[in-house]
Amino acid sequence: MALRVAVAGASGYAGGEVLRLLLGHPEIEIGALTGGSNAGAVFGSLQPHLLPLADRVLEPTTPEVLAGHDVVFLGLPHGQSAAVAEALGEDVLVVDCGADFRLKDAATWERFYGSPHAGTWPYGLPELPGHRAALKGTKRIAVPGCYPTAVSLALFPAYAAKLVEPEAVVVAASGTSGAGKAVKPHLLGSEVMGSMSPYGVGGVHRHTPEMAQNLGPVAGEEVTVSFTPTLAPMPRGILATCSAKAKPGTTAESLRAAYREAFAGETFVRLLPEGQWPQTSSVYGSNAALVQVALDEHAGRVIAISAIDNLVKGTAGGAVQSMNIALGLPEELGLPLNGVAP
Amino acid sequence: MALRVAVAGASGYAGGEVLRLLLGHPEIEIGALTGGSNAGAVFGSLQPHLLPLADRVLEPTTPEVLAGHDVVFLGLPHGQSAAVAEALGEDVLVVDCGADFRLKDAATWERFYGSPHAGTWPYGLPELPGHRAALKGTKRIAVPGCYPTAVSLALFPAYAAKLVEPEAVVVAASGTSGAGKAVKPHLLGSEVMGSMSPYGVGGVHRHTPEMAQNLGPVAGEEVTVSFTPTLAPMPRGILATCSAKAKPGTTAESLRAAYREAFAGETFVRLLPEGQWPQTSSVYGSNAALVQVALDEHAGRVIAISAIDNLVKGTAGGAVQSMNIALGLPEELGLPLNGVAP
Amino acid sequence: MALRVAVAGASGYAGGEVLRLLLGHPEIEIGALTGGSNAGAVFGSLQPHLLPLADRVLEPTTPEVLAGHDVVFLGLPHGQSAAVAEALGEDVLVVDCGADFRLKDAATWERFYGSPHAGTWPYGLPELPGHRAALKGTKRIAVPGCYPTAVSLALFPAYAAKLVEPEAVVVAASGTSGAGKAVKPHLLGSEVMGSMSPYGVGGVHRHTPEMAQNLGPVAGEEVTVSFTPTLAPMPRGILATCSAKAKPGTTAESLRAAYREAFAGETFVRLLPEGQWPQTSSVYGSNAALVQVALDEHAGRVIAISAIDNLVKGTAGGAVQSMNIALGLPEELGLPLNGVAP
Amino acid sequence: MALRVAVAGASGYAGGEVLRLLLGHPEIEIGALTGGSNAGAVFGSLQPHLLPLADRVLEPTTPEVLAGHDVVFLGLPHGQSAAVAEALGEDVLVVDCGADFRLKDAATWERFYGSPHAGTWPYGLPELPGHRAALKGTKRIAVPGCYPTAVSLALFPAYAAKLVEPEAVVVAASGTSGAGKAVKPHLLGSEVMGSMSPYGVGGVHRHTPEMAQNLGPVAGEEVTVSFTPTLAPMPRGILATCSAKAKPGTTAESLRAAYREAFAGETFVRLLPEGQWPQTSSVYGSNAALVQVALDEHAGRVIAISAIDNLVKGTAGGAVQSMNIALGLPEELGLPLNGVAP
DSSP: OOEEEEEETTTSHHHHHHHHHHTTOTTEEEEEEEESTTTTSBHHHHOTTOGGGTTOBOEEOOHHHHTTOSEEEEOOOTTOHHHHHHHHOTTSEEEEOSSTTTOSOHHHHHHHHOSOOOOOOOBSOTTSTTHHHHHTTOSEEEOOOHHHHHHHHHHHHHHHTTOEEEEEEEEEEEOGGGGOSSOOGGGBHHHHTTOOEEOSTTTTOTTHHHHHHHHHHHHTSOOEEEEEEEEOSSSSOEEEEEEEEEOTTOOHHHHHHHHHHHHTTOSSEEEOOTTOOOOGGGGTTOOOEEEEEEEETTTTEEEEEEEEOTTIIIIIHHHHHHHHHHHTSOTTTTOOOSOOOO | OOEEEEEETTTSHHHHHHHHHHTTOTTEEEEEEEESTTTTSBHHHHOTTOGGGTTOBOEEOOHHHHTTOSEEEEOOOTTOHHHHHHHHOTTSEEEEOSSTTTOSOHHHHHHHHOSOOOOOOOBSOTTSTTHHHHHTTOSEEEOOOHHHHHHHHHHHHHHHTTOEEEEEEEEEEEOGGGGOSSOOGGGBHHHHTTOOEEOSTTTTOTTHHHHHHHHHHHHTSOOEEEEEEEEOSSSSOEEEEEEEEEOTTOOHHHHHHHHHHHHTTOSSEEEOOTTOOOOGGGGTTOOOEEEEEEEETTTTEEEEEEEEOTTIIIIIHHHHHHHHHHHTSOTTTTOOOSOOOO | OOEEEEEETTTSHHHHHHHHHHTTOTTEEEEEEEESTTTTSBHHHHOTTOGGGTTOBOEEOOHHHHTTOSEEEEOOOTTOHHHHHHHHOTTSEEEEOSSTTTOSOHHHHHHHHOSOOOOOOOBSOTTSTTHHHHHTTOSEEEOOOHHHHHHHHHHHHHHHTTOEEEEEEEEEEEOGGGGOSSOOGGGBHHHHTTOOEEOSTTTTOTTHHHHHHHHHHHHTSOOEEEEEEEEOSSSSOEEEEEEEEEOTTOOHHHHHHHHHHHHTTOSSEEEOOTTOOOOGGGGTTOSOEEEEEEEETTTTEEEEEEEEOTTIIIIIHHHHHHHHHHHTSOTTTTOOOSOOOO | OOEEEEEETTTSHHHHHHHHHHTTOTTEEEEEEEESTTTTSBHHHHOTTOGGGTTOBOEEOOHHHHTTOSEEEEOOOTTOHHHHHHHHOTTSEEEEOSSTTTOSOHHHHHHHHOSOOOOOOOBSOTTSTTHHHHHTTOSEEEOOOHHHHHHHHHHHHHHHTTOEEEEEEEEEEEOGGGGOSSOOGGGBHHHHTTOOEEOSTTTTOTTHHHHHHHHHHHHTSOOEEEEEEEEOSSSSOEEEEEEEEEOTTOOHHHHHHHHHHHHTTOSSEEEOOTTOOOOGGGGTTOOOEEEEEEEETTTTEEEEEEEEOTTIIIIIHHHHHHHHHHHTSOTTTTOOOSOOOO
C-alpha cells in the first residue's frame, strides 16, 4: 500500500525536485501540494515540467491541509519548520529541506541565522560516518545543505584516516538553482549567463559551520573551514574544490586507500578511476556524488573534488534517500543514479 | 525474463541516451556496447554519467559481437545500418536511430543523402496517424529525425482537420547535441555559447523531405515545408515554431478542438492549456512533447509550436517507445515523463 | 568642445549600453545620470562594468536634473517620454529609446499599447530608405524596437526590389537583455539557461505593427507580418529568420543583387559572402547587422536572416548612430564595428 | 605615422583578440595576418566578428611574410616563437602571447613543458612591482599566462605588505576560450554548457610555477601555490579565488590599505568598494582587472578574488598594453576599460 506524501513549498525548486523524484518512486502516492503566496495557482503554470501534476491546484500551507499524510516534506523559508512539525505530531515523518534543524550549537545558529535555535534532528547524510544508523526509524529528518553535502563527501575520508590537517580551504561553484526561485536582480538570466561571481566571502556563508560540524567528529579534532561559494552560469550542479595540508606520511596510495574504503558499499558516492575528475554534467538530475582526490607533493596539500547536483544529492535526493532509510525501504528506491548528459 | 539488448555506437549521444533510458527499463538487460574508433575504451571515460556501465569496455561493431541479443539499437553513421541489420537476421528487433530507412522515395533520398536508397522500415512516431499499428510486432524500426518529430507533432492535427494550407513555414532551434559528438570547430563551447546561428538554410536540410512525407498523407495533399534550423546555446531541446496559412473558416475553436482530439489518449504528447507556451526546459530529459497552437487572425496564419528533448522524444525515447510497441510491452515502460527542470 | 549628454534611466540595460558607447565617443561629455526607484544609489553598484562612472550617484529623473544638456537619452517606461521631452524644450536633442513615438497610426498604437498616442518622431533606422534624411538636424529621435530593426534590415531589400509577396513570416530569437532588467520569475537564470521559449505568439507582440509600418512603404503595398519572438539562453543578440513567398521571376541572382545594392555604402549593415550565415556572436557588443539571403526554389520562398546585438544596433547603437546624424557628426563616431567573440 | 603590425596565428583566439584591439588602436596599421593549417583561407570565414578584415586572406607564417613590420604579435604553439623572433631581427618589437619566454628557471621550464628552455623576455604584467620599467623600450615581450595574471594581481599586494604566509591556495574558473580553438571532445558546446569541470589538478598545471615566480620576489621569500583550474560554462573570463594564511597582526584595515596602495595610479586594476565582489561579466571584453579582498578572522585566512577577461587583460590586452609601454605610447591606448555587460 502506497505511502501518502505531502510537499509544503511545492512551487519552489526544492519542492519541485522532491516531487520529480517522488513521481518515480514506486511506494509513494502524492497527496497535498501547498504553497505560500502561490496558494490557489494551477500547479502546471508553476512547475510545467511535472506533467502528471499539471492540473493540481496549490493549497495553503496549513496544519489541516498537511494532516493525514504519512510523510511531509518541508521546503519552507527558515524559521517556519518547527511550528509545522509540531502541528503534524510525532507519528508523521517530517523531512525538512530547510536549515532549521541542522546545527547543534545554538550560539552558532544564532550568529549565522539571526534567530532562536529550534533544535537538532537526525542529519540526512547517510554516507557520513555515524549518520545512517540515526536515520533508521526516525520521524524527523534535517536535510543537509547542498554545499555541506558536497564538501563533507569530498573531505571526510581524508579526515577519517587522519591524513590531513584540520584547516580546510574550500572553493565551490554552484548552479543558480541553489539560490532559489525568489526573484532578485543578480539572479536574472542576463546577469548570470557568461559570468562567475563569488558571494558570502570571508567566512560568512551559513553553510560554513555545518561543514565544520560534519568534519570535526570524523577528524577527532576541531576542523576549520575557509569557504568561498561562487555562482556559476548553469542551472544545476555543485563542483566543490577542497584542500588541506597533508599530514606527514600521507602518500597518494594511503589517500586513495582511505577514499576507497570510505565509499565501499555506497550506491551513490563514487571514487572515480585515477586521472578522471568529476564534472557536474555527469550528475545532472542524478543522486550520485562523484569524488576524486590527489596529493600535490610540491605544495604539500591534498586536493579532493566532488560533483553533485545541488537539487538532487544536495537537497531532494538526499531527502528521499533519508526518507527511504527512515521508513525501512531500500535506500536507493526512486532515486536516479545516471546523470542526464550531455 | 529480461530481454537482452545491444547498442551499436554506444559512445555517441544517441547511443548514450538509449542506454540511459534502458538502464531504467524494467524488462531490459544491457548486453554488448560497441563503438567504431572508440572500441577498446573503458566506457566510463566516454559516458561518465552512466555510472552502472562505467567499467564496461567498448567492443567493435561486428556481427559476432552483436549476435545473441533480442534487440539491437543502431547509432551509426548514415549508410551502415543495412549491412548490420542483414547480418543480424530477421528474428532480431533492429532499431535504427540513423536516417537510412526513413524516406520512402528513392530519388529524394539520393538527392538529400547522396547515396543509394536502402529501403523503408516502419517509422517510429506512433502518435502520427497510421504509424502505431505498423510498429506492432515489427522487427525493424526507423527512428524519426529529431526535427521531423517536433514538426510533425506540432502540425499534423491542423492538417488532419484540413484547417491549414499545404505550405508550411518552420523555424526550429535545436540544442547542440543534435549535431552529434564529432568534433567540429563551430561546435566548440566557445563558439556556441552566447550565440544563435542558422544552418542548412534554403531547403537543403535533410530533415525537410521527411517532414513533407509525414504531413502529406495526413493532409491528403502534398505539403511543402520551408524549413530553417538554428543552433541554440543549450545542450538539448528543440523548439519548433511552425505556421501555415489558415484555410477559410478556421477558427480558434476549431483549431483547439482538432488538437485536443489528435492528442487524446496519448501519454507523451500534451496540448498545453490556452495561453501557456511550451519551453524546452520542461521536457529536458523527458519523452514528452508539449504543443500549443494559436490563430493569428490579422496575418491569417495558424502558429503551432512544439518543444521536445531532441535526444529523448527526438531520438532515444522515440526509439524505446517504438521498441515497447514492437515487443508488445506497455508503450510508456522505462520512459520519463517529467522533465529535469530548472 | 564636447557635447554634454544626460541619460535618463541609466540603471537599465538600454541606459547602461548608451553609456558604454558614449564613454568611447570622442565628442561627448557625460552629464547627469538619472533613475527612478534607484535614484540615490552609487552607480558602480548597479552597472559595475562601467568603471569610469563607478563613483557617480544616480539622480532623480526630473526636469531640473536633465536641464542644461545638449542631448538627453531616455530609457524610460512607456508613456513617460512625452512629458520629459516637453519640459526639456525644443533646443535639446531628445533620443527616446522607448516606444512612445515610433508608430504613426494612433489606433494601432492604442490597440497594442493601451494608452493614448503621443505622436511620431523621426525614426532612427538610417539604413531604411528615406529615414536618414529625416534624421539630419532633428531634435527628436524615436529609436526603433530591437526586433523591427533586425527584421526590417533583413527584409527591406527584397521588398524594395519587389521580389517577394507582402506576407512575411518571422521567427526571431532574442537574448534575455531584450526583456529588460525588471525582475520576473521567468527571467531568472535558472529558468532561461538551457531553454528556448516563445512568447507573444499569434500577432500580439507590440513590435509587429512597427515591422509592417517599416516594410509597407518600401514595398509600395501593405505588408502583413506573422511574428513569433522567442527567448534564447544568451544575454544578448537577435537572430531574425524572415521569409516570404518569392514573386514570379525572382532568382537567386536578382535577390543577391537587390541586397548588394540596398546595403551599398552602409558601414553597419553587411551582406555576408554566399554560403556564410550570420550568427549573433559575430555582432556581440557591435553596432553591425549581418544579413544573408537565399531562395528556396522548392518551397518558393525567400529566406532572409539577420543578426544584431539587441542592445547595440537594436537600441543604444542605433540611438547613438542617429544622434550622430542629427548633430552632423560622422555617422560611425564612437560605434564599435567589431564583435566581441568568441 | 602609423606603426605596421603583423599577427602570426591570426585565426586563433589570442590572435583574433589582438586584432580586435588593434582595430581600435589609433596608432596602428594592420599588416600581415598569418596562419598555419589555415593559410590561404579567407579571414572572414575564420573570424567573422572582425568585419574590416573579412576579405583578407591568411598568409603562411614565414619570415618573408612577417618581414617589414614594426611589431609582430605571435600566437603560436609552444616552442615556435624563438625561431620566428630570431628571423625577425632585433629591431622589430616581438610580442609573444605563448609561454616560451615566461619562466626564468630552465629546469622548471623543462619539467612543466617537456622541451628545452628558450630563455626569458621582459614580462608583460606592468602592474607587478618592477616590471613596468623593464618593458620600456624593449624589443621582446613575454605576455603572461592568463591565470598567472589574475592570480598575481589578486595576491601581490598582500605579499608586498608581508600580510600573508607564503603558501597560497588558488582555485580559478576560466571561460572555455582559455583552452583555445583546437577542437577536442571535452570542449564541445554540448559538453561544457551546464557543467563545471576541473583539470590539471594536483600541481601539474603549467601556470603554477609562473605564479610562484611572480609572487616570490614580491614576498621576499619563496611562495608555494596550490593551484586548481576549472572550466566554466562561459566563453570568456577568469574568476580567481586566492587565499593564504594571515600573518599575525594582519587586520582588515592593514589589508585594505595594502591593496589601495598597490593599485594607486593604475588604470586597469581596480580595488572594488568594500562589500562588492568582482564578477567576470563586468570585465567582458575589457582590459580591466577587478579585485576585492577580505580577512576571514575565524579561519585566519586572507581571501583575495580577481576577475579578468582571459582574452583581454589575460592575453591580448596585456600584450597591447605592454606594446604601448615598449613603444613609448600612452599605456592605455586602444584598450577598452568598460566591460560589455550584461
